[in-house]
Amino acid sequence: MIPHRAPVGDPEAAIWAALAEVPDPEIPAISVVDLGVIHRVELADDRSTLRVELLPTFIGCPAIEMMREAIGLRLGELGIAERVEVSLTFAEPWTSDRISPAGREQLRSSGFAPPPHLRDLGALGELPTLTMVACPYCGSRETTLENSFGPTLCRAIYHCAACRQPFEAFKPI
Amino acid sequence: MTDLDAATREALAELLLTLADDEFVLGFWDSEWTGIAPMLEEDVATSSIAQDEIGHAKAWYELLAELTDDDADRIAYGREPEAYRHAALMNHPRTDWAFTVARRFLYETADAVRLEALSRSSHAGIAGLAAKMRREETYHLLHWSAWMRRLAEGPETRARIVAALERLWPDAEAIFSPLAGEAALVAAGVLPDGLAALRAAWHERTATELHALGLPLPVDDAPAPPEGRTQRTDDFRWLWGEFTSVARADPGASW
Numbered sequence: 001m002i003p004h005r006a007p008v009g010d011p012e013a014a015i016w017a018a019l020a021e022v023p024d025p026e027i028p029a030i031s032v033v034d035l036g037v038i039h040r041v042e043l044a045d046d047r048s049t050l051r052v053e054l055l056p057t058f059i060g061c062p063a064i065e066m067m068r069e070a071i072g073l074r075l076g077e078l079g080i081a082e083r084v085e086v087s088l089t090f091a092e093p094w095t096s097d098r099i100s101p102a103g104r105e106q107l108r109s110s111g112f113a114p115p116p117h118l119r120d121l122g123a124l125g126e127l128p129t130l131t132m133v134a135c136p137y138c139g140s141r142e143t144t145l146e147n148s149f150g151p152t153l154c155r156a157i158y159h160c161a162a163c164r165q166p167f168e169a170f171k172p173i
Numbered sequence: 174m175t176d177l178d179a180a181t182r183e184a185l186a187e188l189l190l191t192l193a194d195d196e197f198v199l200g201f202w203d204s205e206w207t208g209i210a211p212m213l214e215e216d217v218a219t220s221s222i223a224q225d226e227i228g229h230a231k232a233w234y235e236l237l238a239e240l241t242d243d244d245a246d247r248i249a250y251g252r253e254p255e256a257y258r259h260a261a262l263m264n265h266p267r268t269d270w271a272f273t274v275a276r277r278f279l280y281e282t283a284d285a286v287r288l289e290a291l292s293r294s295s296h297a298g299i300a301g302l303a304a305k306m307r308r309e310e311t312y313h314l315l316h317w318s319a320w321m322r323r324l325a326e327g328p329e330t331r332a333r334i335v336a337a338l339e340r341l342w343p344d345a346e347a348i349f350s351p352l353a354g355e356a357a358l359v360a361a362g363v364l365p366d367g368l369a370a371l372r373a374a375w376h377e378r379t380a381t382e383l384h385a386l387g388l389p390l391p392v393d394d395a396p397a398p399p400e401g402r403t404q405r406t407d408d409f410r411w412l413w414g415e416f417t418s419v420a421r422a423d424p425g426a427s428w
Binding site for chain 2: 146149
């Protein structure tokens with residue numbers, strides 16, 4: 001991504017541009033913004049504090065601390081506020097529908113099937129009707145779920161019958 | 174939440190400790206399957222579920238630490254075995270695979286009932302966490318229900334599941350053992366339904382699911398044991414020795 005230089009007097013644009021440069025530690029193709037984990041950004045009027053609240057994708061996600069640190073460092077470099085505070089919140093649950101359209105494309109191009117949209121899956125209890133996943137390599141929908149638990153908490157393992165490739169998909173949650 | 178009186182805050186601390194300890198101890202027992210589960214895919218699944226539970230425990234411990242001005246790691250690793258408040262269900266070692274599946278089934282169904290209630294809590298921190306956990310636990314429920322179906326089919330595995338359910342049922346009731354100060358929590362809406370009501374809902378749910386699998390329901394109508402969260406076993410003391418070994422080797426170390 002080309003670093004975005006915000007015009008003087010538009011700190012918010014500069015903050016979001018900087019956040020867009022912070023990759024997800026587990027899937028670096030996607031940024032924390034496209035992943036939808038930024039809940040709120042708040043710059044104090046006197047610019048003493050810049051507060052950022054994150055929504056963890058999974059409560060036990062070990063990458064969240066790395067994300068927090070990376071965001072703190074990147075925003076600190078901007079020199080917009082005296083202090084940067086990055087915290088976690090569960091004020092609303094992160095859901096896989098928060099991944100942006102661009103983020104879904106970034107996932108696909110790096111070999112991860114993006115999650116089905118929750119609106120297509122019915123009730124929460126029926127969530128893992130994980131049949132609606134297209135192969136990220138050949139696009140076929142002739143895929144089967146091998147394991148709804150994968151190498152990280154947010155990923156499931158599939159197999160594509162058309163191109164005979166195993167692949168990972170981001171879980172709908 | 175600062176507008177709770179001292180007695181309610183104390184009861185809230187007790188509730189959070191039970192929630193955290195249940196997930197923490199179960200997560201550690203299940204992590205014992207890492208590397209030796211019945212097949213590779215299951216190894217990944219059980220380990221992933223165990224990781225989820227440790228993560229949930231961490232979140233509850235942090236909420237508790239905030240309330241009591243303590244440190245989450247200190248609460249998790251700095252207590253003697255007798256100070257843990259997990260339900261008796263989590264006193265047992267992992268034993269065989271059918272035993273683990275039966276324990277998981279009993280726990281997941283009970284936890285689903287409990288989290289549904291907590292997601293309606295007047296305490297915003299609890300409600301938010303419970304709502305998020307419910308989404309993650311959906312995957313656990315489906316996973317262990319699939320194993321229950323599978324094991325209920327074969328004659329030997331079925332006998333093992335039946336025996337494990339009978340052995341574990343009384344200790345699973347302890348998940349709903351009465352808490353000191355529970356009435357105050359219900360009155361404040363922190364715990365929207367009392368534990369006895371949740372226990373009844375859990376009975377109903379397990380009865381339906383076990384009936385569908387053609388498995389007997391080992392329910393007795395005795396109330397949940399009041400001492401169900403305070404009795405500790407040698408098996409748990411052994412596990413405690415394992416999961417606190419690093420913390421005890423260098424107290425106060427930073428990572």
